Amino acid sequence: MTGSGSRVKATIFRYFQPAALVAIVVLWSVMPAAWLDPWVFVAIALTTRLTILGLERVNERHASWRMDRRELVTDVFYMLLVIFAISKVRKLVVDQPLISARHALGLETPWAMHWPMLVQVVVIIALIEFGQYWMHRLMHDNHAFWLTHAPHHHVPQLNALKGSVGNPLELFLVGLSVAVLFDFDLSALLCVGHILTAVTCFAHANVRFNPPRWYAFVFTTIEHHSLHHSVTYEDTRCNYGNALIVFDRMFGTFRDGEAEAVGQDDRRRLTIREQFLFPFVPLIALVKARRADARAA
Ligand SMILES: [Zn+2]
Numbered sequence: 001m002t003g004s005g006s007r008v009k010a011t012i013f014r015y016f017q018p019a020a021l022v023a024i025v026v027l028w029s030v031m032p033a034a035w036l037d038p039w040v041f042v043a044i045a046l047t048t049r050l051t052i053l054g055l056e057r058v059n060e061r062h063a064s065w066r067m068d069r070r071e072l073v074t075d076v077f078y079m080l081l082v083i084f085a086i087s088k089v090r091k092l093v094v095d096q097p098l099i100s101a102r103h104a105l106g107l108e109t110p111w112a113m114h115w116p117m118l119v120q121v122v123v124i125i126a127l128i129e130f131g132q133y134w135m136h137r138l139m140h141d142n143h144a145f146w147l148t149h150a151p152h153h154h155v156p157q158l159n160a161l162k163g164s165v166g167n168p169l170e171l172f173l174v175g176l177s178v179a180v181l182f183d184f185d186l187s188a189l190l191c192v193g194h195i196l197t198a199v200t201c202f203a204h205a206n207v208r209f210n211p212p213r214w215y216a217f218v219f220t221t222i223e224h225h226s227l228h229h230s231v232t233y234e235d236t237r238c239n240y241g242n243a244l245i246v247f248d249r250m251f252g253t254f255r256d257g258e259a260e261a262v263g264q265d266d267r268r269r270l271t272i273r274e275q276f277l278f279p280f281v282p283l284i285a286l287v288k289a290r291r292a293d294a295r296a297a
């Protein structure tokens with residue numbers, strides 16, 4: 001590529017993330033009411049995920065993170081699991097009962113949906129991200145919660161879809177949010193879902209974006225999040241923000257820099273079966289030990 005060609009490419013990638021977020025807000029602001037449908041959202045968010053995954057082939061960050069068939073199959077499996085199973089279960093067992101209980105108690109908040117859309121988007125993101133920050137921090141501070149979250153850290157490379165890779169218990173827990181306690185406009189809720197999908201993909205993508213400093217001051221980037229995926233457990237205890245790194249700056253857990261070597265346990269890669277069983281390994285070992293003792297007695 002010529003000097004001016006590579007400069008154009010670098011500029012496009014530099015502003016890609018902020019431009020994408022602006023485009024997402026505009027898209028959901030003008031979306032016809034008839035299209036405010038969960039399946040339209042799934043199709044658009046899926047297109048966004050695959051587009052960011054495609055960028056890994058255009059401006060790769062690390063050759064050591066290059067996608068292969070095994071990684072792709074695992075990543076796609078988890079993406080589909082989250083979209084078609086975990087988010088449905090969460091809606092059924094948590095969101096809908098909370099919304100019904102709220103209506104039964106007369107706790108209506110119709111004023112929320114009359115705020116300007118951008119205000120609603122900012123408030124919903126702040127509510128969701130504040131909860132996710134503390135849930136994620138708890139997962140690194142408490143051993144029982146860590147067992148659910150550790151499979152997300154047992155990945156020896158990062159790619160655009162890796163944000164969905166983890167034990168199903170963790171994927172269920174990180175999606176819990178108090179946003180369901182308010183009556184926000186559907187277009188604002190779908191816009192937030194789309195923004196969080198995009199930023200999570202950006203923060204795991206094997207792409208060299210080099211965004212402006214103001215963007216990286218507010219939003220989590222691959223630089224921040226790769227550091228969170230560091231190989232020693234103690235080094236993972238920073239940069240908890242899923243989409244907003246400002247909460248780490250506020251609560252003293254922000255760390256600057258980036259990492260190429262990522263993973264846990266000597267960068268061991270877990271199979272899907274191992275990722276599903278991981279939180280129960282201590283319990284399984286205990287039962288096996290008791291059985292062995294009983295046989296020996
Ligand atoms: Zn973590």
Ligand SMILES: [Zn+2]
Nearest residue numbers: 152163204225
């Ligand atoms: Zn991650």
